[in-house]
Structures are given as structure tokens and as C-alpha cells.
Amino acid sequence: MAVLTYREALNDALREEMERDDSIFIIGEEVGEYDGAYKVTKGLLEQFGEWRVRDAPIAELGFAGLGVGAAMAGLRPIVEFMTWNFALLAIDEVVNAAAKMFQMSGGQYNVPIVFRGPGGAALQLAAQHSQSPEPWYSYVPGLKVIAPATAKDAKGLLKSAVRDNDPVVFIESEIMYNLVRDEVPEEEYVTPIGKAEVKREGSDVTVVCHSKMVHQALAAARALEKEDIDVEVLDLRTVRPLDVDAVVASVKKTNRAVVAEEGWPMCNVGAQVVDDIQREAFDSLDAPVARVNGLDVPMPYAKNLEKLVTPNADHVAAAVRHVCYAD
Amino acid sequence: MSAANADRSTATVSDAPAAGAPAEGSGRDPDAFLGLSKEECVELLREMIIERRFEEKAAEVYQVGKIGGFCHLYIGQEAVSAGSISPLRDDDYVVTAYRDHAQAIARGMTPNAVMAELYGRADGCSKGFGGSMHMFDKTLNFMGGHGIVGSHLPLAVGVGYTIRYRGGDQVCLCFFGDSVVNIGAFHESMNMAARWKLPVIFLLENNRYGMGTDFRRVAAVKELKDRGRAYDGLTSLDVDGMDVLAVRQAVEEAIERGRNEKTPSFIEARCFRYMGHSMADPMHGTYRTREEVEKWRSDDPILSFTRQLMDAGRLTEEEYQAIDREAKEIAEESAAFADRSPFPDSDALYRYVYSDGYPDDMRRRDAWRKELR
Ligand SMILES: Cc1ncc(C[n+]2csc(CCOP(=O)(O)OP(=O)(O)O)c2C)c(N)n1
Ligand SMILES: [Mg+2]
Secondary structure: EEEEEEHHHHHHHHHHHHHHHEEEEEEOOOOOOOOOOOOOOOOOOHHOOOOOOEEEOHHHHHHHHHHHHHHHHOOOOEEOOOOOOOOHHHHHHHHHHHHHHHHHOOOOOOOEEEEEEOOOOOOOOOHHHHOOHHHHHHOOOOOOEEOOHHHHHHHHHHHHHHHOOEEEEEEEEEHHHOOOOEEOOOOOOOOOOOOOOEEEEOEEEEEEEOOOHHHHEEEEEEHHHHOOOOOEEEEOEEEEOHHHHHHHHHHHHHHHEEEEOOOOOOOOHHHHHHHHHHOOHHHHHHOOEEEOOOOOOOOOOOHHHHHHHHHHHHHHHHHHHHOOOOO | OOOOOOOOOOOOOOOOOOOOOOOOOOOOOOOHHOOOOOOHHHHHHHHHHHHHHHHHHHHHHHHHOOOOOOOOOOOOOOHHHHHOOOOOOOOOOOEOOOOOHHHHHHOOOOOOHHHHHHHOOOOOOOOOOOOOOOOOOOOHHHEEOOOOOOOOOOHHHHHHHHHOOOOOOOEHHHHEEEHHHOHHHHHHHHHHHHHHHOOOOEEEEEEOEEOOOHHHHHOOOOOHHHHHOOOOOOOOEEOOOOHHHHHHHHHHHHHHHHHHHHOOEEEEEHHHHOOOOOOOOOOOOOEEEEEEEEHOOOOOOHHHHHHHHHHOOOHHHHHHHHHHHHHHHHHHHHHHHHHHHHOOOHHHOOOOOOOOOHHHHHHHOOOOOOHHO
């Protein structure tokens, strides 16, 4: 196995899939000559040419809709948003077009498309460039929403997303592109959409999380070993569809749960997970479920304030102690 | 010479051509009929009459509650759909907005399937999931039926991209209304189609109003076709949208450009809707006068083409009557068919959300609805 960065794993996934299927093309700002704003598409223009790696004008609505139309006509587009912040200009095409086309056409036009790019806060990018888009898209039936935490999952899930016959929202992370690196199998593999994975087994508390917060949860779990609290870290990987079976199975084992994510608390993924837990595992709970989120404010620029807003491993550890009545 | 005259000013009520008169300055010999045979001309007329009678029937059954929701009728604009869709090949594509019944029929959908869709029945072209605004038929490359103003133009550009990607020589014909020239998606689409040479025909049906808003009140150009001038490689022109042959000639030329040079075209067809914006609206409302509506009705595309054909000895009164009778029967039969068609079964609810089945977690969140268990 090779150790790859999250970025390299994504790049490998794109290249392998494009080599496998010539109906796949990528469109987005700076994806070609510039090698990608975050270099995820590095080298692809050279290998595949401009019709398959298309530098787009800054027209998110337009090129997202172009992707939807191309998918309806039989291609398999990958639309890269430079970041998900800019995808707000295109949300009509994602929600009103891509997500609804299959049903609205009575099952005639499915839309095999991947919308991808980095989400979440990076470092001091301020309010308009620091937000977690998962809840906006996971609200919508017809979309699948993926937010992987490791290089291995990023590669396997992106390959699945590209092969999927429905629209997939694929949320990466500026921070993780370089910092996250792990072992990625050399041989061909795909990771199934809609399946959570236990990233660390434990018996006392389940921390349900995805994307960056998986790493905060793992750090918290290591810290809590000293306090004799055995934490299970459950990485959702896909937030729609959501692997409720995995959540329920874990909570039935540990009897306690913390739900952690980076974004705002209102109507977020965690709010849904808490509902799924109380509906399906109420009798197994020994304590109310605790939630860890970003604070409910637009992200400030100042370093100290950004740090205050952003949830970290200490917050997760505190929530774990809380549900164990150990604080 | 082109039927579409790029320099002709936008028609106003007072200079709308009189019924039956050839479009002024069209450069088209009115007796030549674009080289179409008598049968082809009669078929064009028949198409328009079928659309008209169908919409009249839809209005009638809407009033008695057979059709729900928004229902936007096409009466008055038939020359645009008939003239533009008739020269397409089967492997070309059509994308349109929500005023879409007539385009669907012109493309070859049966009036039965369209009416059943209006009724929300299982035999509708979208199996009752789309309704008036969302007609689809994949076998005809008829890609909807879209309800968000302007949002389907990027889709058409994506179809154009796919055609080029595969090295094909098809075109994508995209209909939209006058309000679209002011929305960002319009410009984003024109720009990409022109820059990458995509064979898309942007067909603006300028019926002068977006709901109750006269386009002149909200567009900072006098001539909507001028909105296309910003894009190199995009041919912009306008055409008398009440004249089926003028529309046909302009679109034929755009098809040639699309097939041969892969370049997009922007055609403004000046036309008029006789009815309110939707069935919920009165015929003229507060935003336009009865006189204006009457003026345009006197330039009716069906009447004028009928007269033109009769004057040229290509149609007899009896033939016209027979076509009209047949069109009424087709409309009647479509309503009867729709009435007989079953409602979609409730299992269908979960069938088309994802193509690989409805996820279990989602189904479990609906489990409180006992009737669905
Ligand atoms: C983005 C958006 N805004 C508003 C509406 C509501 N709406 C539906 S049709 C319409 C007017 C559109 O007029 P036009 O494009 O001229 O087409 P026409 O109805 O005349 O065929 C409006 C405002 C909508 N569907 N989508
Ligand atoms: Mg209009």
C-alpha cells in the first residue's frame, strides 16, 4: 500500500475513472491549464485534452447546468466548484434540475453527475469562504451527499460517485488536501456510497462524525484513553443516504452518543442523526445525545475568534465526558 | 436571402403585419413556400390547428377541475413551435420552458400522453409526476418542460456540448420567453455556447409579456435580439413569429449553421399569447388592453397561413374543415383518454427518486405514515 495525500488520492480517482470511461469529463474554473485551484485535477488536461478537461468561465450556474444537460444527453460530467461557497450561485441547477429530473420526467432522465469541491473552513478566510455545505444538499431527496475523511475513502468514494447514475454532491476539504495522508490500496477498489465505517472501535461512547471532525474525534478518543473512556468513532462518510443501521448498531453497543460536525447547529446533519437515534435506539440510551458544532455565527476573520467558533478535539472530548457523566 | 431580417425593428402593435400579408421585408417569395410540397404545407397547418384545439380543450377541462396547478396555454404562438420543430431530425434535441404542451405535440408526443400528463395520470408522458410544466419523452429527445425561468438554457448548452464531444451533427433547439433575456443564466449560456461553438438554437418566443410585465418595462434594450450581439460567433436575428414559414426558414438556416459550422444562433420570434399568463389569469388583465389582444388576434398565425394556402390553391375550404374537425376529435379523444387513465399508484412515489432504489433510512423516516407501510 502506498501512503497518499487526500489530494493525490482524489487525483488518482479522477485519472483512473477517466481512463476507464471516455464519457467522463471535468468542467470547472482553473481545472485545466492551472492544474486546479487546489491541484486536484493536476495533469488531467495534458492527458485527456480540452473537451474532457474544460476550463470554464466564472459562471457557476451556467457550467453546473451545462453538466446537468450533458448528463441527460448521456455523458458523465464531473463539475468542480473551486469551493462550495461559490456553488451557491449554482444551487438551482443542483437542486431544481439535477435532483428532480429523474422523478419529474417519470423515471426517463436520470442525471449521472458529480458536483465536487472543498467545503468547510480553512485558515482565516472569513465569513464568505468558511462554511459547511452538507446540510444544504443533504436536505434534498434525489441527491447523494458524500464527505470523506481519509485519502482511502476519498478515492474509493469518488470512484463510486463517478460511477453512480444519480447526482452526487462530493464535499472535500482545503485543510485535508495536504494534511490528511493514509494508506491507499494499490489495486482497484471502490468504497460503497451510504455505508459508514467504524474508524476506531470502542465500548463506552459513540462519536458520530464525518469529514474533518473524524480526525478531531480520533484525537479526542486518544486523549480519553488516559481517563479510561473507550470511544468508538463512527465515520458516516456519506450523509445522504445515511447509514442509520451503523449508527443504531453502535449506539446499542455503547449506550451513549456524541454527534460532531463542523458547521452550524441549526438543521444540520447531526440534528438528523440525533433524531434517527432517538427514534430507533431510544431505549438503549443512558444519557441524552450531545452535539458538537461550530458556533452559530458567520465565521469571523480574526484568528482568535475563528478558533473560538471552530469545534476541535477538546470540544469532542468534553462532550464525551458529559454523556458519561464524567465532567 | 433570409426570412429573418436582422435589421427589422421590433414589431409594435401598430406595425404588426395584417392577417395574411407576407412579413414585410422578409425577402421570401410568399408563393414559393420555402420549396415545401403542398402536403408538407398542409401538415404544418394541421400541426398548428391540433395544438390550438388541444389547448382550447385543456382550458375547458381546467375550468371543471380536471387539471390542477399552473397551466400555461400556448394559444397564439403556434407558428413558433410548428415552424421550428418541423425541420428538426429525429436525433436532434428539444428543451423548453413550462409553456410546453404544444412543443411536446409538435415533437411527436401524442396528444393523449400530453393530456394524461395534464390530468396527472399514469399514462402521462411523465407518468403523472411532471404535470403541465414538465413534459418529457426520452424516445423523442424531448428533454422537458422546465419551471424555473432561464434555468434550462444551461441544460441546452450541455446538450450542445455533448453533441460536439461525440462529434455529432445534431442541434439542440431551446425555447424560452422574453423575460429570460434579463437573467444571468441567459448570458452564461450564450457565452459558453458561442465560445465553444456549440450547436444550440436559442429560440426566444417574445410574446411581449412575462406574466404581467411588458418586456420594454424591464429590459434595457429596445430590441431583444440585440442581447445576442455581445457574443462573437452567435448569429442573432429576429423573425415574425406569427408567420410559420418565416419561423421555419429562420430555424432551417440556424440548423444548417449548427450542423455545418457548429455555431449557435439566437432567434427572437415576435409573437403573442392570446390567453392569460396561466389559467389563473384573465385574458388581458390590467397590464394589456383588449384592443392590443384583438389587434394581435387579427394577425392569427393559423388564419393567415390558411388564407395563404387557399390563395395559392394549396388548400380548399373542405380540406380545412376536415383538418379542423379531425383536430377537435383528437383533442376530445385526448381528454377521454386522460379520464380513463389510472392515477399513478402510491408505490410509484419511491420509484424515481434514485435510479438504484429508495434508501432504507429515508423509507424509515416515512414509516409514521401508516398508509405507506
Ligand atoms: C426564476 C423564476 N422567477 C420567477 C418565476 C415565476 N414566473 C413563472 S413564468 C414567469 C414569467 C415568464 O415570462 P416569459 O419568460 O416571457 O415566458 P412566457 O410566460 O411569456 O411564455 C414568472 C415570473 C419562475 N418560474 N422562475
Ligand atoms: Mg413572455
